[in-house]
Amino acid sequence: MFGALVILAILLSVAALALAAHLYRELSAARRRVDASDLPPDVLALRQEVAALRQEAGDALRNLAVVRYDAFGDTGGKLSWSTALLDDHGNGLVLTCIHGRSDARTYAKSVTGWKCEQQLSPEELDAIAHARVDAGSAP
Incomplete structure (x- = not known):
């Protein structure tokens, strides 16, 4: 049962x-x-x-990447940096600050479609590549 x-x-x-x-x-x-x-x-x-x-x-500068490095052999602390500020289409700018012993210089370069008309340093290229990965459109 x-x-x-x-x-x-x-x-x-x-x-x-x-x-x-x-x-x-x-x-x-x-x-x-x-x-x-x-x-x-x-x-x-x-x-x-x-x-x-x-x-x-999609047009907002929302893809950001920062690369820190030592620009010169006699300085330490990775005080130099390159920052990419880009939208989803790869348009925006790269800001770079080169820190030396006695001064710091800052540069801005325009980026269109993930490319720049001026020559980019390896660190600037790295910043753009990292921002592109964050945007989900890796090369």
Whole structure:
């Protein structure tokens, strides 16, 4: 008698799981079938706003990389640096500060499409490469 109840409980559990899986698949399919015309106007407006914000974010200087190094053999502490500030399309600038014993010089170079018209130092190239990896468009 007890064994029959256990078997019945197992069968009911399996049937309930099968029904739940079927209903989940139906609900997922129904969600995918929702037509944009069925949505309220404010939801459509929000979708357009999100698309516009994504477009604007692609032009923001949001890919940043800093490379620190010793520019000269007689200085230490990695006080020189190159920083790449680029958008998702590789447009922006590279800032470099060369720290010497008695002075520091700063340079800015324009970058377009991950490339620069001026010659770049190895450290500046590294900064651009790291920013490009952060942007998800590695060469």
